[in-house]
Amino acid sequence: EVQLLESGGGLVQPGGSLRLSCAASGFTFSSYALSWVRQAPGKGLELVSTISGSGGSIYHADSVKGRFTISRDNSKNALYLQLNSLRAEDTAVYYCAKGGRQQPFDPWGQGTLVSVSS
Amino acid sequence: QSALTQPPSASGSPGQSVTISCTGTSSDVGGYNYVSWYQQHPGKAPKLIIYGVSQRPSGVPDRFSASKSGNTASLTVSGLQADDEADYYCSSYAGSNNLGGFGGGTKLTVL
Numbered sequence: 269e270v271q272l273l274e275s276g277g278g279l280v281q282p283g284g285s286l287r288l289s290c291a292a293s294g295f296t297f298s299s300y301a302l303s304w305v306r307q308a309p310g311k312g313l314e315l316v317s318t319i320s321g322s323g324g325s326i327y328h329a330d331s332v333k334g335r336f337t338i339s340r341d342n343s344k345n346a347l348y349l350q351l352n353s354l355r356a357e358d359t360a361v362y363y364c365a366k367g368g369r370q371q372p373f374d375p376w377g378q379g380t381l382v383s384v385s386s
Numbered sequence: 387q388s389a390l391t392q393p394p395s396a397s398g399s400p401g402q403s404v405t406i407s408c409t410g411t412s413s414d415v416g417g418y419n420y421v422s423w424y425q426q427h428p429g430k431a432p433k434l435i436i437y438g439v440s441q442r443p444s445g446v447p448d449r450f451s452a453s454k455s456g457n458t459a460s461l462t463v464s465g466l467q468a469d470d471e472a473d474y475y476c477s478s479y480a481g482s483n484n485l486g487g488f489g490g491g492t493k494l495t496v497l
Contacts, residue, residue, distance in 0.1 A: 305432075305488075312491040313424075313432065313475050327485040363431055369486065370479050372422040372437035379431055 270294040270375055272364050277380030284334075284384070288346040290377055291363035294321075297363050298322065298342040303368035304349045306360035317349060318368035329370075332358075354384045390415065390489035397495040398466045406492045408459040409477030414486070416457035420479035423452055423461045424488075427472045431432055436461060463494070471496045 276288040288304070292368050303318040317338035318327045326338055337350040361381050365373035391409040398404035408415065408423075415421055418441055423436035436452040439459065449464045459478070463470050476489040 275428065312473075313426075313488040315477075315485055315487045318485060329485055329487075370418075370420045372420075372434050373424070373432070374434035374437070374443065376431040376433070 270337060270366060272366065272367070272375060272377035273312060273364065274364050274380040277382045279383045279385065280354055281386050282355060282384055286351045286354065286382060287350065288349040288351065288362055288364075288382070290349075292345045292364075292366070293304045294297045295366065296347040300366050301368040301371055302340060302347045303365050303373060304338060304347075305365055305373065306358075306382075307363070307379075308351065310362040311360075315368075316362070319347070320369070350383065352384075356384050359384050390487065391476060392474075392476060392488070392489035392492045395493045395495065397497055399463060399497045400466050400468065402466050403462055404462040404466060404478075404494065405462045406494070408478075408489050410457050410478055411458060413484070414457075414480040415459050416437065417481070418479045418496075419454070419462050421452070421459040422477045423450075423459075423473045425472050426475065426479065426491075432475065435469070447467040453478075468495050468496050470494060474482055 271293045273291045319338045335353045338352040339348045361379040363379045365376045367373040421439045424432040426432040439454045440452045452461045474493045480486040
């Protein structure tokens with residue numbers, strides 16, 4: 269069974285940083301693109317970042333470009349999202365998902381909440 | 387980024403059918419057969435219900451069907467049940483130089 273488990277969320281002040289992690293199991297990790305998708309309270313889904321299976325291709329939404337960095341460690345079956353220069357509007361539940369680009373997002377983790385507030 | 391347009395709400399009575407649209411452009415929905423649909427119940431993670439425009443993953447009831455015409459994809463839920471009440475999101479691949487993205491979501495209410 270494919271499983272994704274996010275961690276690392278929490279309360280942070282504006283301008284601060286966080287590193288989200290996603291531990292994966294149940295599939296050949298390095299063969300699949302992975303993505304981070306966020307959902308602000310009461311809002312819709314926003315695709316934040318996607319990374320290819322090898323890690324050689326990376327895509328970020330314009331809203332986070334230059335502030336967030338997606339990465340992966342295929343030896344540890346782990347996906348990461350480094351969040352810097354956080355703003356109030358980055359407050360959201362962050363989901364990791366297997367897939368992206370031409371692959372559907374399936375499955376999704378349970379999400380981790382990032383709250384940016386002073 | 388992809389900017390797909392969905393109606394904010396849709397509704398139907400139990401047993402009826404409802405169709406939700408997802409309108410993009412020739413650079414996303416119209417240009418590729420990589421449209422997917424997701425169901426999200428309150429407080430839960432989204433769940434894939436359609437991929438590749440019209441393919442259902444294992445375990446998804448055949449009451450859920452989807453298609454595409456031009457730049458618009460559509461999801462039809464037939465034989466509405468109470469548990470179908472949820473938010474539905476479409477997504478599309480948008481080419482090698484674009485991240486892609488999701489529609490704004492449609493809240494489906496079962497009356």
